[in-house]
Amino acid sequence: MDREFLLRQIQNLDWHLPEEIQKVAIDHLVRAEPEMSDFIIQELCNILAQGDKSLFENAVETIMLIGYPGNEKALSSLVCHLMDLNWPGVPKAIETLKSIEMKILIPIIEQHIQKAYENQDYMWLGGINYFLKGTGVTEADFNDLETYKLLSFADF
Numbered sequence: 001m002d003r004e005f006l007l008r009q010i011q012n013l014d015w016h017l018p019e020e021i022q023k024v025a026i027d028h029l030v031r032a033e034p035e036m037s038d039f040i041i042q043e044l045c046n047i048l049a050q051g052d053k054s055l056f057e058n059a060v061e062t063i064m065l066i067g068y069p070g071n072e073k074a075l076s077s078l079v080c081h082l083m084d085l086n087w088p089g090v091p092k093a094i095e096t097l098k099s100i101e102m103k104i105l106i107p108i109i110e111q112h113i114q115k116a117y118e119n120q121d122y123m124w125l126g127g128i129n130y131f132l133k134g135t136g137v138t139e140a141d142f143n144d145l146e147t148y149k150l151l152s153f154a155d156f
Contacts, residue, residue: 001028001032001033001036003036003039005028006028006029006032006036006039006040006043007043009024009025009028009029010025010029010040010043010044010047010055010059011055012024012025013025013026013029013047013055013058013059013062014054014055014058015054015055015057015058015088016054022058025058026058026061026062026065029044029062029066030062030065030066034070037066037070038073040062040066041063041066041070041071041073041074042073044059044062044063044074044077045073045074045076045077047059048060048077048078048080048081048089049077049080053087053088056081056087056088056089057088057089057092058089059089060078060081060088060089060090060092060093060096061089061092063077063078063096064092064093064095064096068099068100071096072104075097075100075104075105075108076108076111076112078093078096078097079097079108079109079112079128079131080112081093082094082124082127082128082130082131083116083121083123083124083127084123084124084127085126085127085130090127094131094134097131098131098134098135102135102137102141106137106141106142106143107143109128109132110142110143110144110147112124112128113125113128113147113148113150113151114147114150116128116150117150117153122153122154122155123155123156125150125151125153125154125155126154126155126156128151128154129151129154129156130156132151
């Protein structure tokens, strides 16, 4: 599979397309050759960053199905996806993040807590806090306790 074919499959993740086309696209992306993995993950992360909500759900599902460690480069994007818990794909993003060892995830989460606080994005802090409450993570699990305290600014 070349990049052009994979890009077409990524566009076929659109929820407006027939469900069968979406499923075939996910299957092609998940089964792509390992050397194409970084390209696929980067393109899926670009989708999540650019805001095409019609692709969110299937982009996150594809990241989830690729699995760890293949999706490691997407973990930061999944934490960013917690900016709005109403976005399509958030439940799958949470499920994917929960499947990752916290010792791997905590440094990524700490970076995003700081970024959300610096940007005064208290809704994003709320999304991160919501995720963390569902994992049983406590202040003691953090490398930087001051960063953990920034969660107190969360909208919810």
